Amino acid sequence: MNTNIESLYQIAQKPTRTIVGLMSGTSLDGLDVALCAISGSGTNTVVQLKKFETIAYSEEVKTEIRKVFAKKTIDFQHLALLNEWIGNLHADLVLDCLKKWNIEATEVDLIASHGQTVMHAPKILHQQAQFPNATLQIGDGDHIAVRTGIITVSDFRQKHVAAGGEGAPLAVYGDYFLFGSEKENRIMLNIGGIGNFTFLPKNQNPEQVFVTDTGTGNTLIDAYTKFHFPALSYDKDAQIAKKGTVNQDLLKELKNAPFFEGSSPKTTGPELFNLDYIQRAITESQTQHLAVEDVLATLTRFSAETAAEAILYAIQNSEATTDTITVYVSGGGIHNPLLMEYLKELLPCSFKNTNDLGISADAKEAILFAVLANETVAGGTTHFGTKKGIPSVTMGKISFPD
Numbered sequence: 001m002n003t004n005i006e007s008l009y010q011i012a013q014k015p016t017r018t019i020v021g022l023m024s025g026t027s028l029d030g031l032d033v034a035l036c037a038i039s040g041s042g043t044n045t046v047v048q049l050k051k052f053e054t055i056a057y058s059e060e061v062k063t064e065i066r067k068v069f070a071k072k073t074i075d076f077q078h079l080a081l082l083n084e085w086i087g088n089l090h091a092d093l094v095l096d097c098l099k100k101w102n103i104e105a106t107e108v109d110l111i112a113s114h115g116q117t118v119m120h121a122p123k124i125l126h127q128q129a130q131f132p133n134a135t136l137q138i139g140d141g142d143h144i145a146v147r148t149g150i151i152t153v154s155d156f157r158q159k160h161v162a163a164g165g166e167g168a169p170l171a172v173y174g175d176y177f178l179f180g181s182e183k184e185n186r187i188m189l190n191i192g193g194i195g196n197f198t199f200l201p202k203n204q205n206p207e208q209v210f211v212t213d214t215g216t217g218n219t220l221i222d223a224y225t226k227f228h229f230p231a232l233s234y235d236k237d238a239q240i241a242k243k244g245t246v247n248q249d250l251l252k253e254l255k256n257a258p259f260f261e262g263s264s265p266k267t268t269g270p271e272l273f274n275l276d277y278i279q280r281a282i283t284e285s286q287t288q289h290l291a292v293e294d295v296l297a298t299l300t301r302f303s304a305e306t307a308a309e310a311i312l313y314a315i316q317n318s319e320a321t322t323d324t325i326t327v328y329v330s331g332g333g334i335h336n337p338l339l340m341e342y343l344k345e346l347l348p349c350s351f352k353n354t355n356d357l358g359i360s361a362d363a364k365e366a367i368l369f370a371v372l373a374n375e376t377v378a379g380g381t382t383h384f385g386t387k388k389g390i391p392s393v394t395m396g397k398i399s400f401p402d
Contacts, residue, residue, distance in 0.1 A: 004400035008151060011109045012378045015039055018050075020094055020150070021370030022113045024139075026193030026270050027218055027332060028065055029233060030056040031090060033097045034366035035108075041379030043204075045177045045371060051101050052363040055093050068118050070270040079118070079138070086116050087143030094148055105149050112373030112396070113154040114365075115139040120269035122166040124262050135167035145399035153373040153396035163391035168267040169196040172211035172390055173375070174368030177382070179328070179357055180204045185320040187311055187349070190365065191217040191333025194269055195307045199314045207385040210314045212265040215306040216273040217333050220299045223275050228292045235296055238338035244293030246301045253285035254278075254302045264313065265389035303333070304342030311347060325349040330361040372396060 001009075011017055021034040035051040057065075064082060068074045090113060098105060115137030122133045141154030157167035175188040175198040182202055189197040195217035199210040221241070222234045235241055257277075259268050278299070282288055290298075315322055327349045333339050334353055344351055353361040360367070372395055375382075380394040 004151070004402070008377065008398070011151070014109070017109045017374060017378065018107060019110045019112055019370040019373055020097075020108055021366040021368070021373070022090055022094070022111065023366040023369055024057075024090075024114065024116045025365065026070075026117055027222060027234075028057060028062050028069070029332070030054050031093050032363060032366040033094060034363045034370060035097070035101065035103070036367055036370040038370060038374045041375055042382045043177055043180060045374065045379075047178060047359065047367060047371065049360055049363055049367060051097070051103075052360055052366070053097055053100075054362065055097070061089065065116060065118070070119060070274065082118075083138040083140050084143055086139035087141070088147055090139050091144040091147035094144070094150075108150050110370075110373050110377065111144055111148060111150050111152040112369040113139060113141055113144055113152055114156065114369050115141075115154060117269070120167065120267065120271060122267050124166075124259065124266055125268065125272055133161050133166045135161060141397060141399040145401045149401045151401065152399040153376050154399065155397045156369065156372055156395040158397075159393050159395040160391060163393045165389055165391050166265075166267040169198070169211050169213060170372065170395070171196060171365070171368055172198045172209060174371040175200060175211075176206065176209055176384075177371060177375075178359065179354075185318075185325050187314075187325055187327045188354070189307065189311070189327055189329050191303070191307070191329065191331040191336075191339070192365065193217055193219040193222070194273070195303060195333070197307070197311060197314075199311075199318065201318060201320060203319075206383065206390075207387055208318065209384065209387065209390065210265070210318070211389060212310060212314070213267045214310040215259065215268060216299075216303055217307075217331065218303070218336070219270050219273050220278055221296060221303065221336075223270075224278055224292075224296060224299060227275060234332075235336070238300060238336050240293055241296040241300045241338050244291060244295070244297030247285075247287055247290055247294055247298050249285040250281060250287045250290065250295070250298045251302055251305070253281040254298070255306065256281070256284070260306065264310065297338070300336065300338050301342055304339055304346060308343060308346035322348045327351050328354050328357060330354045330359075330364040334361050
């Protein structure tokens with residue numbers, strides 16, 4: 001037997017696996033590194049977060065990624081170079097974390113690497129009938145495995161697309177395994193660059209699980225902030241937006257997009273929600289006179305209303321009612337007090353965050369990819385039925401160190 005296959009077999013047999021989950025989202029703010037101890041699989045999965053750190057991307061890294069990020073016309077050579085470069089960068093960041101935590105690479109069983117999304121193109125967005133859904137993440141898994149000496153599982157989204165999904169949201173799998181409850185109906189709302197949620201009915205029937213993107217989360221807020229205040233990456237604590245007033249004409253025009261009319265589940269990305277999207281809405285609504293503060297207040301309300309409307313749609317098409325729902329929030333949006341205020345105003349539900357369930361709200365996405373890698377190696381027996389957008393597949397390509 002090949003020694004790598006033998007090592008993988010032994011890892012699959014272990015009662016507890018040590019897995020480093022990596023996540024870098026569309027916000028391009030940095031790499032989340034979550035060191036997890038995972039036992040079991042499927043709905044019997046138990047996760048203990050041992051260490052967690054977010055390593056901020058330097059401006060150089062952000063600049064290089066932005067040259068190809070969510071753009072239809074790029075320097076193709078630069079994309080090829082970035083694929084290797086990001087892989088090496090992520091490997092080095094993992095090694096730096098392990099050194100800081102006094103953990104040897106030999107103590108880690110697997111790395112679960114999401115990679116860096118540079119293009120997300122579901123059919124609802126590209127509108128080309130002859131082509132399927134598509135998505136692309138860079139940061140080659142072979143480079144991570146060779147550089148760290150750790151078996152690496154990466155490129156998770158391709159299997160989802162191959163099996164009929166749109167490549168997102170993948171959080172539904174980890175949400176179902178980790179957070180399903182017989183005691184309450186749960187909405188697992190993640191507000192990253194893009195907003196998404198998983199509805200988990202308390203009957204725990206996978207056929208009734210619902211997942212979708214809601215639209216922009218932080219993407220438009222961050223992009224507009226950086227455009228007008230180049231020294232800022234985001235509107236910290238909504239300090240700017242709080243000074244503004246929501247403009248209803250602009251808000252109405254922001255909602256005027258085919259994405260919001262399409263059936264769920266559906267996915268999207270910065271390919272749609274970007275500065276051009278904001279400018280078009282401002283022009284169409286004739287609100288060029290608005291102050292920056294007013295636009296940011298409106299963008300924040302836009303993120304909240306579209307998330308709330310998608311959640312209410314899911315509840316209305318279930319056996320649950322709003323008063324029986326608890327919304328657990330994660331992602332960068334939990335740190336935006338104005339966004340959270342709007343959500344609580346719009347949704348008559350109980351609100352908590354995933355910290356209340358023993359999973360760090362900031363680390364959740366990195367943990368979820370560690371869980372997906374665990375399923376690839378030691379699970380894969382859960383079936384989600386025939387529900388659109390949730391194919392019953394294991395995901396990720398396995399890269400060996402030698």
